[in-house]
Amino acid sequence: MNNSIPYREKIRIEVVRDFDVLEPYADSWNRLALPAPQRTPMLSHAYITTYFEYLLEPGESWFCLMALQGDELLGVLPVVVTPARYAGFDRPLLRAPFNMHIASVDFLIKEGLAFQVVPLLLDGIKSASKKYLGLELLRIPASSPTISVLAHRVRGSTVIKEFNGSGSFIDTTGSFEEYRAGLGRNFNRNLIKARNKISQLTNIKAIFLSGAEADEKEVDILMRVEAAGWKGRAGTAIMSSRSTRAFYTALTRQLSKLGWLEWHVLYCDDRPIAIHFAIKLGRTLVINKIGFDEEFAQFSPGNILFERTVQRAFDSKDTDEINCLTDMPWHNNWKMIKKDYFDFWIYPRRPIPLICGVLPKEIRRWGRRMPAVKSLYKRIRSITKGA
DSSP: OEEEEOOGGGEEEEEEOOHHHHGGGHHHHHHHHTTOTTOOGGGSHHHHHHHHHHOOOTTOEEEEEEEEETTEEEEEEEEEEEOOEETTEEOOEEEOOOBTTBOOOOOEEOTTOHHHHHHHHHHHHHHHOSSOSEEEEEEEETTOHHHHHHTSOOTTEEEEEEEEEEEEEEEOSSOHHHHHHTTOHHHHHHHHHHHHHHTTSSSEEEEEEEGGGOOGGGHHHHHHHHHTSHHHHHTOSGGGOHHHHHHHHHHHHHHHHHTOEEEEEEEETTEEEEEEEEEEETTEEEEEEEEEOGGGGGGOHHHHHHHHHHHHHHHSSSOOEEEOOSOOGGGGGGTOEEEEEEEEEEEESSHHHIIIIIHHHHHHHHHTTOHHHHHHHHHHHHHHSOO
């Protein structure tokens, strides 16, 4: 199903709800994602369509808004529709794809056109979904042009912005020797001990697969190594869910076709003891998933593999940044630079979105400072969140 909505200046918005209709946009969509300032592969056609196919919750549906000028793709907004009732009325929540396997998805716009195209895509939402509570964009990086657009008044909408922590990255444009010297005496001493200790094992080698050498076959290694650690015990490993296994298998296949996929694997003899699932997006290396075999924890295989990955990035001429996406305590050992992320909620100025969306959000923000307001927030939420 495909609807065309005309707009001024020859830019039109198409609402696409079918994979077959979406497929012809794949190449131009992926080309938009490569230079995007957000620097995340999660904006790509490969990532979004795989998410739509395997990771939607029961009852959810999707559509994509495509901004076009002639045959040129100028922008994309992928939207998940989550059914919900508020104050006794059906008002679905619209959101960009987000869960533990995909984050930082927002408007993907051709460079320099954000202020022109984002408002048109927001207008397109109103045509695609007549009655909805609001649009949720979670964990948007400070580099996204969406933030500048939403800082201005959005016609017919109320925008709420909240800080959502930091992510970590390493600038790899300098010298690896200078970088390593800046890690700190204690951590460098620990790395030396780890190297000496792991050298006692036989046939230790790190394999880096990229380009034509990287394909989806190594996803089985990723799943086995990840399941050998705490994620396996907690039931959050990829192998713990059939849909998640299918998602990563299909995703790595798509990324391999694009030439974006990388695998970094540390072996002891023929046994993989640490692994990175990584994505090379332009001059950014994104470390998407990591894992190590806890049976070898005393040898610090995760640190050994990560050090070799960092050195490889510094030594290459085509990598400016290693993006680790999240902010974990172990990132501090590697002196990673922090980047801020933000959440946004865009509510149409209608009674139900204002009462059931804007008001609870504002009360919750005040409630962080005042206990009485927090109690009021819970009371209002119990009333407005109807069956």
